[in-house]
Amino acid sequence: MRDKRFRSSECPMTRAVGQIGNKWKPIIVNLISKRTLRFGQLDALVPLVTRKVLTEQLKELVEDDILKRVSYSETPPRVEYSLTDKGLALLPIFKSIVEWNLAFEKKIKKR
């Protein structure tokens, strides 16, 4: 999300949502985790996403310094993606979200 109103809001949660608060970024960042992955691997692993959207999201994550992109001068082209320090700092947070989701889904199933 590039919405300036969000990114320059006084509320820090609003600014955070402006960087990572859309449907794809938490999924992508969580999936990369501590690995180094290539574009095709991400394409295969991220559920439901199209290459067009994946490319856009990766570009924005790189611009926001959450993701690092290394490209090698080869043919066919080889590009590798991995999380920066900023991105890695999100991992425990996203792990908590996954645990939250599983915990309350389990609660529902016990009814």
Add this chain to the structure above:
Amino acid sequence: MRDKRFRSSECPMTRAVGQIGNKWKPIIVNLISKRTLRFGQLDALVPLVTRKVLTEQLKELVEDDILKRVSYSETPPRVEYSLTDKGLALLPIFKSIVEWNLAFEKKIKKR
């Protein structure tokens, strides 16, 4: 987000994003925190939102058992919103997101 593909995905992060991963819900939940607030207070406190969107988001949060809505038979009408256990469990997670955002914003300013 009511997208069935997200809510029934095998990936728990995708399901979590299906419930809370849009631009308004983290902001609203974080803002309510441990308080009990009325609709008008939320309208005044949530930055950038319109009443139409606020109403929609509150409705979905109630449907997903993240928010509790109590309405009193009064005129003018009085409705109070507060987080459920499921919602309260999100607070430390969102606090971490706010801290993450502030930490890395501070890093940028030091350059």
Add this chain to the structure above:
DNA sequence: ATTACTAGTTTCCACAAAGTAACTACATTT
């Protein structure tokens, strides 16, 4: 009769995000 209050609701429109399907570039392989 009109205004005020609260918590919405509605309709139409605008915009952002996503989807589709074809296309790109270049070295290598067949």
Add this chain to the structure above:
DNA sequence: AAATGTAGTTACTTTGTGGAAACTAGTAAT
């Protein structure tokens, strides 16, 4: 010459989300 591989890109279309502005209901106050 054609096919292959990778990592995208593009143009158009569709869908989802949000915005604007007016409206609603009922009791109480003016």
